[in-house]
Structures are given as structure tokens and as C-alpha cells.
Amino acid sequence: MNYQRSKNLPAIRSSRCLPGGQSLMAPFAALLLLGVSSPAFAAGTVAGTNIENTATASYDGPSGEVQIDSNTVTIVVDELLDVTVTSADPGDVATEPGAEDQVLKFTVTNTGNGTEKYTLTPDVARGGDDFDPTLVSVVIDTNGNGVYDPGVDEIYAAGTNDPELAPDETVTVFVISDIPAAPGDGDRAEVNLSAEAETGTGVPGTSFNGQGDGGGDAVVGTTGADDDDSGFFLIQDASVALAKSASIVDPFGGDSAVPGSVITYTLVATVTGSGTLTGLAVSDPVPADTSYNAESITLEGASLTDSDADADAGSFDGSAIAVELGDIPGGQTRTVTFQVTID
Amino acid sequence: MKRLILTLAALLCAPYTAIAAERVELSSDVYVEKISHDANGRKSVVLEKPLKVIPGDRLVFILKYRNVGDQAAENFVVTNPMPSAVAFQETIDGTELVSIDGGESWGRLKDLRVRMGGGYRNAVPEDVTHIRWNIINGISVGSQGKLTFRGVVR
Known part of the structure; x- marks a missing residue:
């Protein structure tokens, strides 16, 4: 027990207290070797908080149990920056x-x-x-x-x-x-x-006297108080290239451009780059001396209607076709076709 | 090392600040433990009497008692409630009982459990709310003792 050990210590206030100090080192040193770790703290106790410590004791005296208090030690928690x-x-x-x-x-x-x-x-x-x-x-x-x-x-x-x-x-x-x-x-x-x-x-540990919250010092913490x-x-840029080609079928099964021949135009939009082109739309006027073949627009092989009032992406306004392609990421293509007949 | 010796010696020589009436004096002291390394990598520990600390500082609490009366004090029990801003770490002698419920119940730390969710976990030093030493043999006339524990500023 602590009591037994302390009985052997030199008396307090004696001039021989130094050897006692030496003997006390042993337990402290041993504990340090065990690597008592300091826990990590986020913010910790709020600056300006008082830490107060008071111990109490009780013992049996001749006239019954006696309660005593120690003095109270008060320490202020400084501000950590x-x-x-x-x-x-x-x-x-x-x-x-x-x-x-x-x-x-x-x-x-x-x-x-x-x-x-x-x-x-x-x-x-x-x-x-x-x-x-x-x-x-x-x-x-x-x-x-x-x-x-x-x-x-x-x-x-x-x-x-x-x-x-x-x-x-x-x-x-x-x-x-x-x-x-x-x-x-x-x-x-x-x-x-x-x-x-x-x-x-x-540097961590730098102290600013009296500048902490609650009247204490402000002390620079592990971050150096800056970070x-x-x-x-x-x-992510993207660009589009539009390629247009045409194929003709004449009324006789050949490919001559004569009145009555049907021309199929193919528009290929190719988007390149790492970005996305948003709200991409293609439009193409119907050439002179030709007539648009109603409901002939396709997008990626699927038919679109001529109406601009419906939900699909295609429309024809009487002089040009238009297709709303929307948002196209780089590396993709969209193919639009439509047909006209030579007048 | 010399610094440590001198500091600890100074600590031992510190006069009692006993408030106690009756026949037993009880005093409480708190020191902050500063660890530093010299150019050769040797570690030295200095105990300083702090007025101010920062979160993470390691504190050493020293309670001293002395029977200054003319009769033995039997069933001597010392209790130290942990300041809420300090997380208990350990005592030096390991003979303490602890409470993790505000002093309602007591036991050895290794025997205590903390309710967590639907089950329990082992209590850890940071859970401790009170420390207590039962000095069953009492303290005879003129004898004295010292109880030491460590904590870390939360």
C-alpha cells in the first residue's frame, strides 16, 4: 500500500528530502517507458474553463466518523489555436x-x-x-x-x-x-x-500571453494555427463536327438526279473532347428546287414527326428540318437523315 | 535527469496547505508533466505547478495525508472526484477503486462495464468519475502518505 511505502520516506520539510525525490522517480520512469499515450482531442475543453480538484477523506475517530476536505486546486484551461x-x-x-x-x-x-x-x-x-x-x-x-x-x-x-x-x-x-x-x-x-x-x-507551443478566451493565454496547437x-x-472542352452526305434514288431505280428522284441527306454530328456539348441542335434547309418528303426525319434510325409541338426531337417548319440532339458527351455521334424529292 | 530530480525534490519539499480541522490533514496538488528531449535524444520529465493548461496536457495529481492528532485514524478512505475536464489515466500504486457512475458504485476498473446500445463494453480510464483509496489499516499517529494519479486535460 501507498501508506506503507510512504512511511519510509524522509519527513516532509526535512533537508533530506532529495533522496526521497530520487526514489519517487522509479514509478514515473517506468510508466513513461510503457508509453502512456496522450489521447487525441478535437477541440477539447473550452478555453477559460476552470479545472478544480478537491479530494475528500473520511476516517473513524473516537467519537465516530470524521469527514475532511482537501484544499481546492484551480487551473485555467488556456486557448488552443x-x-x-x-x-x-x-x-x-x-x-x-x-x-x-x-x-x-x-x-x-x-x-x-x-x-x-x-x-x-x-x-x-x-x-x-x-x-x-x-x-x-x-x-x-x-x-x-x-x-x-x-x-x-x-x-x-x-x-x-x-x-x-x-x-x-x-x-x-x-x-x-x-x-x-x-x-x-x-x-x-x-x-x-x-x-x-x-x-x-x-510553431506549436508558441504562447500569446493573456490573449486566450477566458483570460488565459492563447497557445498555438499542432496545426500551427494556420492551414x-x-x-x-x-x-473539359468538347467540339462538334457535322458531316453531310447525300444519296439519290431516281424513279427508275438508278441514281440520276432527275425530277422525281428522292435524295436522302445524312447528317452525322461527331462530338470530340472530354467535355459534353449541351443543348446541341442541328438544322438544315431544304434545297431549292426540291420538296421535303413529309415525316421523313430519322434520328439514329428512328422516325421523328414533323410537328414542333410534340415531344419528339424532330420538326419541319416549311423550309428547314431541325433536330434537338440535347446533351452529347465527347466521343459520341448522332446521325440524322431526311428526304427530299427533286421538283 | 538532474532537472527531474530537483523538480521532484521541490515537489516533496512543498509545504502542506492543509485546510483540515480535526486530526488528519489532507492536501491536493496538481502538476503538469512536460516531456522534453535533449540534443542527444534523452527524455526528461519535468513536473511544473501550472496555473494554465491546454487540452492534451498530462496532469499529475498528488494527494497527501498526515495524521497530526494523537490517536490513530481507522478506516481511512480518500475520495477524489475527477474534474469533468480531466480524463483519468491511471494511479501510480494501482490499489484504487473507481466509480464510473458518479460515485454510486465502486470497483476495480477491469471489473466495470459500461452499457452501450443493447450491450456492454469494458470500462476505460476515461469513463472514471471518481477514484477512491481504502486504507484499511488506518493511519497511526504521526504517519503520512501520498496518493498519486494521472489525468489528461480533455
Whole structure:
């Protein structure tokens, strides 16, 4: 028992207390060798919290049980300055040359234990990527819905509306950029966002006297009180080539272009690149001296009606056929045919 | 190492701040354990009396008791509720009983279970709410002792 061991210690306040100190080292050293680990903490106890410790004891005296309290030791929990920045897009964000107001999404989390303001710094001119976007603005997700709402979410101005985060609180930040016209299909651009605790940053353990929440010090945590992460734009460009061919069948089974011959026009739209062309449509006027053969439009071999009022993609307006192809990803083709008769 | 010795010695020499009336004095001290490595990779441990700590700091709690009366104190029981911001780690002597339910029931940590979902899991040091030592032999006149445990600032 502890009691037995301590009986052998030199008396407290004796000038011989040094040997006692030596003998105490053994259990401490042994415990350290066992590798008592420090658990990991997210934010931990809130800065300014008092840790108070009081022990109580009871014993049997001649006149019954006696209760005593120890003194109370009070320690203040200092503010730990920490922050984590994370790119919140699932991967590269697809964009195209010349696109405006393109959005990359980040989260900034206060991993410290006090309420802290953070300065945000975007960097669009990173090295090692293929092109640099043009920074438009940094926007705070003011309404907290995780989606960039132009005109609703507040534009960030350093020193004016630096986000103030409670321990463990996260704010979403959007970096808005314009894409220049130059980059080609497959080019990538890196955009970085950094956040720094306003109380201060530095080597972990750096202390700012009296600047912590609750009157204690502010101490730089393991993140250095600053962090950054990058998101990426990926150019996904696409282009379309349209090829037109014609075949003729004359009334006699030959292929002469005579009155009454039927011409079948074939339009092949070929989309190339890694992107998708959206809302693609083809139209073709009926040539002079020919008459359109009603209900002759096909798309990928399937007939379409001439009416523009129905749901199908084809129409004829009296002078030209049109087919709405919709969104076509790179690497695909669409084939449209229609027929006319030579007058 | 010399630093450690001196620090621990200073700790032992620290005067009692006993509030106790009656015949037994009980005092509580808290130290923060700073581990540092010198240029040769040797580890040194310094116990400092902190005014301020940060989450993750390792604390050493030292309770001292002494019978200053003229009669033995029998059935001497010392109880230390864990401050809520401190996660219990271990005691130095391993003879303690602990409670994980606010002092309702007591046992050895290895025997305690925590209800989780439909079942139970083994209690871990972080579950401990109170520590208790039963010093059954009591403390004789003039004798003293020390109880030491560790915790980490949550």
C-alpha cells in the first residue's frame, strides 16, 4: 500500500528530502517507458474553463466518523489555436475555357478550444499546374446551406468580416474564379485557400500571453494555427463536327438526279473532347428546287414527326428540318437523315 | 535527469496547505508533466505547478495525508472526484477503486462495464468519475502518505 511505502520516506520539510525525490522517480520512469499515450482531442475543453480538484477523506475517530476536505486546486484551461482547411469538392471541378464565376468549395474548421477569428487568403497563381484562373471573390456561405448563392452569401473582405468560429464550428467558403480562354481540354488549375488564426500563428507551443478566451493565454496547437488546402479546376472542352452526305434514288431505280428522284441527306454530328456539348441542335434547309418528303426525319434510325409541338426531337417548319440532339458527351455521334424529292 | 530530480525534490519539499480541522490533514496538488528531449535524444520529465493548461496536457495529481492528532485514524478512505475536464489515466500504486457512475458504485476498473446500445463494453480510464483509496489499516499517529494519479486535460 501507498501508506506503507510512504512511511519510509524522509519527513516532509526535512533537508533530506532529495533522496526521497530520487526514489519517487522509479514509478514515473517506468510508466513513461510503457508509453502512456496522450489521447487525441478535437477541440477539447473550452478555453477559460476552470479545472478544480478537491479530494475528500473520511476516517473513524473516537467519537465516530470524521469527514475532511482537501484544499481546492484551480487551473485555467488556456486557448488552443488550431484550424483545419479542407477542399470540399469531391474531385476536380469541370469547367471550360472562358467560363465565368466558377466555384470551388472549402471548409474552415476551428479545431481549437476557443472562439477565434480567421483570416482567409486565396491563391489562384499556384505553380505546377496548367493555367491560372482569375480570382473574382471569396464568399462566405452566410446562410450555411453549403451552396454558393450569389447575392445572398457575403463576399469576404479580409479584416472586415473574417469568420469567427466557436470551437469545433465549421464554415463553408467559396472561391469564385473566371477561367481564361486559353487553356485546352484536360488542363488543370490549382486554387489554394489558407486560414490563419487572428490571435497568432507559429510553431506549436508558441504562447500569446493573456490573449486566450477566458483570460488565459492563447497557445498555438499542432496545426500551427494556420492551414491550407487546394481545389482544382479541370478543363473539359468538347467540339462538334457535322458531316453531310447525300444519296439519290431516281424513279427508275438508278441514281440520276432527275425530277422525281428522292435524295436522302445524312447528317452525322461527331462530338470530340472530354467535355459534353449541351443543348446541341442541328438544322438544315431544304434545297431549292426540291420538296421535303413529309415525316421523313430519322434520328439514329428512328422516325421523328414533323410537328414542333410534340415531344419528339424532330420538326419541319416549311423550309428547314431541325433536330434537338440535347446533351452529347465527347466521343459520341448522332446521325440524322431526311428526304427530299427533286421538283 | 538532474532537472527531474530537483523538480521532484521541490515537489516533496512543498509545504502542506492543509485546510483540515480535526486530526488528519489532507492536501491536493496538481502538476503538469512536460516531456522534453535533449540534443542527444534523452527524455526528461519535468513536473511544473501550472496555473494554465491546454487540452492534451498530462496532469499529475498528488494527494497527501498526515495524521497530526494523537490517536490513530481507522478506516481511512480518500475520495477524489475527477474534474469533468480531466480524463483519468491511471494511479501510480494501482490499489484504487473507481466509480464510473458518479460515485454510486465502486470497483476495480477491469471489473466495470459500461452499457452501450443493447450491450456492454469494458470500462476505460476515461469513463472514471471518481477514484477512491481504502486504507484499511488506518493511519497511526504521526504517519503520512501520498496518493498519486494521472489525468489528461480533455
